[in-house]
Every structure is written in structure tokens, then in C-alpha cells.
Amino acid sequence: MSIETKEVPGQPALALEAALGADLVLGGADVARYCSDWHGDVATGAVAVLRPRSTEDVSACVRACAALGLSVVPQGGNTGLVLGAIPDRPASQVILSLERMTRIRSIDADDFSAVVEAGAILSEFKDRVEEAGMFFPLALGAQGSCRIGGNVSTNAGGINVLRYGMTRELVLGLEVVLPDGSVFEGLSTLRKDNRGIDLKQLFIGAEGTLGIITAVAVKLMPQPEQVATALIGLNALDDAITLYRRARRDCCDLMSAFEFMPPLAFTLAREAIPDLAMPMDGGYPAYVLMEISGSGLIDIEDLMQRFLGAVLEDELVVDGVIANSRDQARKLWLFREGMNEGQAKRGPHLRTDVSVPLSRLADFVRDAEAAVTEALPDCTCVSYGHVGDGNVHLNVLPPGDLPRAEIDARIYKAKTVINTVLDTYRGSVSAEHGIGRLKKPDFEARLPAVQRKLLNAIKTAVDPTLVMNAGCQLNYTGDSGQS
Structure with a gap:
């Protein structure tokens, strides 16, 4: 993936500070810690980092960025594995961090529901729910750092998908700031609400490309005793x-x-x-x-x-x-x-997140590992995952003593080999991690024309000027002619 790392001019950051106040805007050296991915493989930059405290602040931030022609990259805990929350055009992109919006607005044991702001850390939210005698089943390796808004935006999976489903199946309602700064208020906790198209589903798994999730209404379960x-x-x-x-x-x-x-x-x-x-x-x-x-x-x-x-x-x-x-x-x-x-x-390596039909999981692992071993005999395959939902993490570890350029070449070749086998199984290149920027080429190469048309139609209807997380998931074309 190509990421620009050129010098970011200071003038837009000053304009944002003038519009929003110094409390909401970070610039200069403070930006760096938000601009590196979870594993430290990629470091980039941003015009500024915006840190709103409320939904109203998020709305103001989005309006200010739109007025300055800046794209907004939403960021939760920055624990994603596909570079969905990392700018790839730092001279024209702003990171909007939800880290200050951590309030749990309600926990209702009788309704088996809770409403929580997008910046709440998953493990802390789970602890508060447990104190109320309830259980929120989403469970991830990064739950001590990841945030609820990011979990919803990426439709996170985890170890409990088998019983409770992906994050999508735990969401009852959403509050979302749209690209024009208006607010979609859909924080209903109703289990049955059949009033037309379920609009919240547009934003679950969209990785911030249609709007910024600011609060979530979720299902709770009885605490397993x-x-x-x-x-x-x-x-x-x-x-x-x-x-x-x-x-x-x-x-x-x-x-x-x-x-x-x-x-x-x-x-x-x-x-x-x-x-x-x-x-x-x-x-x-x-x-x-x-x-x-x-x-x-x-x-x-x-x-x-x-x-x-x-x-x-x-x-x-x-x-x-x-x-x-x-x-x-x-x-x-x-x-x-x-x-x-x-x-x-052991060093830089290929991390995959693919899915195949459950009945063919063992065959896929055997065929894909054999293909990688034949193409790259000095690399080590590590396959593991969730049997109940067909999700395989087939990772490939190159020898750690090679020059970085050779390691990167092996990682790219291993990915190509695995995806070729995956295509014969009619599998998915992303089971639970999302697309982001890292998997965009693989996603686009396999995207049917009708599906691309529908996705582009939704994007341009909601975000015609492409202000939301430009460069993530697809190369969209909006009304402005940008791409």
C-alpha cells in the first residue's frame, strides 16, 4: 500500500484551532502517536488530530473540515489490523479521535440493553456491565485498548461469534454524525422495529466511510454463572x-x-x-x-x-x-x-484473516499451506482460528534475519499465493478485520460490478464530496469528481 509521508503544512491546523478552539485540536509533534498502526509497521502523518468531547463537538469538527476541504479519518483505539484509521494522504487528512467520548449513558438490566459512547474501551464497558449483573459478549484480544465505536465500524468478530454473532448482531441502535455535520439519531433499544430500511446497518462495517459513530445502543445478556x-x-x-x-x-x-x-x-x-x-x-x-x-x-x-x-x-x-x-x-x-x-x-510477517465454508476449512488450510511451502520453502505457516465460523488466520513468518526488502517480498508473495487458493474455495479475503487501506486492492480486484455500483451509489448519496475516510475500502468517485 502506498502512503504519503510528505511534510504537512501548518496553516490548516491553525485554521482548525481558530474554528474549534485549542482544546479540541492537536498539532505538531503530538500528532505522531495517532499516526502509527497497531503493530508499528506503518507511520504516516495528519494535518491535525481532533479530540471532541461530545456529539456536538464531532458535528462541529466535521463541518470545519468540510469548509477547509479536509478529509476526516475517524479513529477509536487504533487497534485495527487493516490501516482503516491511519491517514494515507496526510497533507489533506485529519484524524478525529473518539478517545474522550467514553461515557456510558445507560445500563438497563430489565431491558437487557445499554447505551454507550463510541470512545468507551471495550473491557471497561464490559466490567461496568458485569457490575450491573449483565454480560456483553464481544471478546477480542485487543479489548483492553479497542473502543466500542471502532468495534461497530469494523463489525468486529472475536472468539464468541459462534454463539453471539458478529458485532452487527449485538447492535440495537446508533447515533452517527453524517458528512454534512447533521446527526442521525437512531439510539432505539427496540428489538422489533420494522419501519422500512434499517439505516443503522449502513454504518456497521463501513469503517467510517459514511459517518462517525458517536454512540451505540447494544444488547446485553444474562451473566454466565x-x-x-x-x-x-x-x-x-x-x-x-x-x-x-x-x-x-x-x-x-x-x-x-x-x-x-x-x-x-x-x-x-x-x-x-x-x-x-x-x-x-x-x-x-x-x-x-x-x-x-x-x-x-x-x-x-x-x-x-x-x-x-x-x-x-x-x-x-x-x-x-x-x-x-x-x-x-x-x-x-x-x-x-x-x-x-x-x-x-519473530518480526514482520503476513497476517491473514480469511473465511471459507466451514465444511471445507481443513481442506483449505492443507491446500494453502502446501502452496505457500512450495512457493516459499524458507517460510513458516501458522494457521489458527475459529472453527465454528470458518475463519482462518493463516499467517506466514519469513526468516527474521533477511533484509527488510526481502521479507516484504516474501510477505507479498505469500499473500498472493493464499488468495489464489482462497478464490478456488469462494472464500472472503476479510472475515472479521475489515478492508481498511491494507486490503483495498484485494477487495477491489474481486468486487463484482453490480456490488461496486451499489456501494458507490450509497457512498455518493451519503457523502458526495468524499469527506469521510477517503482512501478506505474503495476508490469511490463522488459528485465533486474526486477519487
């Missing part, structure tokens, strides 16, 4: 698909997570967290980390023990361990989370 977590050893990844089908039958909708990992996951996790102890003896070709949860009269621990005992007896699995405490469960999940940290410690 019992959680059972198990790590299971298998003879092959194909067995994970069979095991998943069995678990869906025997555990029904109580299953909240079903993750697959390769043996290398444990090595990588321990490189990042050295004091992690191996939870079971021996090395197996594939592993599943499974969780079921519930409340009320159901005995979750007994259900997990009976399920695991039955599949062991049927020789569907080779080995398994059930966490006997919350602390032990947390340590099992640390292998899944630490694996990502371990990959980062």
Missing part, C-alpha cells in the same frame, strides 16, 4: 470439524468458543510468555480450545465432562484437559493470545 474451558488434542485438523459437529449437537447453543491451533502455537506463546506451563503431555497434530457457558439450572461443568468423556471413548480425540478454576482457564486462553505476541516477536 458457569464457564467450562477445555484444551483438546487431536490427530488431525479434519477431526476438529467432526468434533465441532458433535459439540454443536451435544452442547447446543451453550458452546461459546471453539478455536483450533497448531502445535507451533505453544512454542510461539511460550516465546512471548516464558513462564507458561504446558497443560498436557505430548505434542499432537492439532488442538482445539473449547468453551461452554451458561447460567441457571444447567450444570455446565458436568456437561463438559460428559461430552469430553464420550468423545475420548469414541477415539475422536486423543487427549484433553478441563480447567478446574478461572485462573487455569485464563492460562489456557493465554496460549491462544500469546501465540500472536510470539509471532510479532
Whole structure:
């Protein structure tokens, strides 16, 4: 991806400060910390960073930018992995950070709903909801840093998609500042509202290209009183698909997570967290980390023990361990989370986020890894992900001692090889991370003409001058003739 890094002139920043006040505008050296991506792979710039405190401030910021001909790049926790919140035209783009808008406007246990501002950090919001005796099920590795508005704007996935769905399925209503500064007020908590087109859906997953989400009304669930977590050893990844089908039958909708990992996951996790102890003896070709949860009269621990005992007896699995405490469960999940940290410690690498039909997941991993190994024999494949929704993170680690240019060349080639295999499976190049700027070329190359026409029509209807997050998702053409 090409990103401009030329010097940003100061005059537009001064004009923004004059229009909005010094409290809302950051310029100069303070801008830098907002202009680097989560992994530190990309560093760019911006005219200024705007930090509104309210929806009214956001509206004023958008109007001021429009008057100056500046594009607005909305930013939440800046934990995204596809450069959706990083400017690629720093001389004409402003970052609008929602980090000050953190208020939880309401939590209603009787209505099983909450209204929260877009800048609230996910983990902090989940804690407040738990204090009220409720549960918000969105769970991500970055939940200590990511923010609700970004979760909605990217339609984030996470480990609980299997039971609770993507973020889209947790949203009841939205408040959004539109490109002309007007406010779409749709913070309803109604479960059933069939009054025509559901406008909030336009903004979920749009990555800020149609407006800036300032507040969200979400569904809440009863707090799970019992959680059972198990790590299971298998003879092959194909067995994970069979095991998943069995678990869906025997555990029904109580299953909240079903993750697959390769043996290398444990090595990588321990490189990042050295004091992690191996939870079971021996090395197996594939592993599943499974969780079921519930409340009320159901005995979750007994259900997990009976399920695991039955599949062991049927020789569907080779080995398994059930966490006997919350602390032990947390340590099992640390292998899944630490694996990502371990990959980062090995240096720049390809991070993919693809999806295929669930029934073909094992075949895809086998074919894609074989194709990468043939094309790049000195690289290491690490495949893991969410069995229940067909989401695979097939990452590729080049040798860390190569010059950066050679590493980048291997990353690009590995991506091309994987996407070629993916196309034969009629899969998606983005399962849960979004498109942003990083995946835009891959998205555009596979976009049918009719779908492109519809997307462009929506964009130009809502944002004809292309003020919102220009350069993200697609190369749109607006009424002004910009692109």
C-alpha cells in the first residue's frame, strides 16, 4: 500500500484551532502517536488530530473540515489490523479521535440493553456491565485498548461469534454524525422495529466511510454463572470439524468458543510468555480450545465432562484437559493470545484473516499451506482460528534475519499465493478485520460490478464530496469528481 509521508503544512491546523478552539485540536509533534498502526509497521502523518468531547463537538469538527476541504479519518483505539484509521494522504487528512467520548449513558438490566459512547474501551464497558449483573459478549484480544465505536465500524468478530454473532448482531441502535455535520439519531433499544430500511446497518462495517459513530445502543445478556474451558488434542485438523459437529449437537447453543491451533502455537506463546506451563503431555497434530457457558439450572461443568468423556471413548480425540478454576482457564486462553505476541516477536510477517465454508476449512488450510511451502520453502505457516465460523488466520513468518526488502517480498508473495487458493474455495479475503487501506486492492480486484455500483451509489448519496475516510475500502468517485 502506498502512503504519503510528505511534510504537512501548518496553516490548516491553525485554521482548525481558530474554528474549534485549542482544546479540541492537536498539532505538531503530538500528532505522531495517532499516526502509527497497531503493530508499528506503518507511520504516516495528519494535518491535525481532533479530540471532541461530545456529539456536538464531532458535528462541529466535521463541518470545519468540510469548509477547509479536509478529509476526516475517524479513529477509536487504533487497534485495527487493516490501516482503516491511519491517514494515507496526510497533507489533506485529519484524524478525529473518539478517545474522550467514553461515557456510558445507560445500563438497563430489565431491558437487557445499554447505551454507550463510541470512545468507551471495550473491557471497561464490559466490567461496568458485569457490575450491573449483565454480560456483553464481544471478546477480542485487543479489548483492553479497542473502543466500542471502532468495534461497530469494523463489525468486529472475536472468539464468541459462534454463539453471539458478529458485532452487527449485538447492535440495537446508533447515533452517527453524517458528512454534512447533521446527526442521525437512531439510539432505539427496540428489538422489533420494522419501519422500512434499517439505516443503522449502513454504518456497521463501513469503517467510517459514511459517518462517525458517536454512540451505540447494544444488547446485553444474562451473566454466565458457569464457564467450562477445555484444551483438546487431536490427530488431525479434519477431526476438529467432526468434533465441532458433535459439540454443536451435544452442547447446543451453550458452546461459546471453539478455536483450533497448531502445535507451533505453544512454542510461539511460550516465546512471548516464558513462564507458561504446558497443560498436557505430548505434542499432537492439532488442538482445539473449547468453551461452554451458561447460567441457571444447567450444570455446565458436568456437561463438559460428559461430552469430553464420550468423545475420548469414541477415539475422536486423543487427549484433553478441563480447567478446574478461572485462573487455569485464563492460562489456557493465554496460549491462544500469546501465540500472536510470539509471532510479532519473530518480526514482520503476513497476517491473514480469511473465511471459507466451514465444511471445507481443513481442506483449505492443507491446500494453502502446501502452496505457500512450495512457493516459499524458507517460510513458516501458522494457521489458527475459529472453527465454528470458518475463519482462518493463516499467517506466514519469513526468516527474521533477511533484509527488510526481502521479507516484504516474501510477505507479498505469500499473500498472493493464499488468495489464489482462497478464490478456488469462494472464500472472503476479510472475515472479521475489515478492508481498511491494507486490503483495498484485494477487495477491489474481486468486487463484482453490480456490488461496486451499489456501494458507490450509497457512498455518493451519503457523502458526495468524499469527506469521510477517503482512501478506505474503495476508490469511490463522488459528485465533486474526486477519487
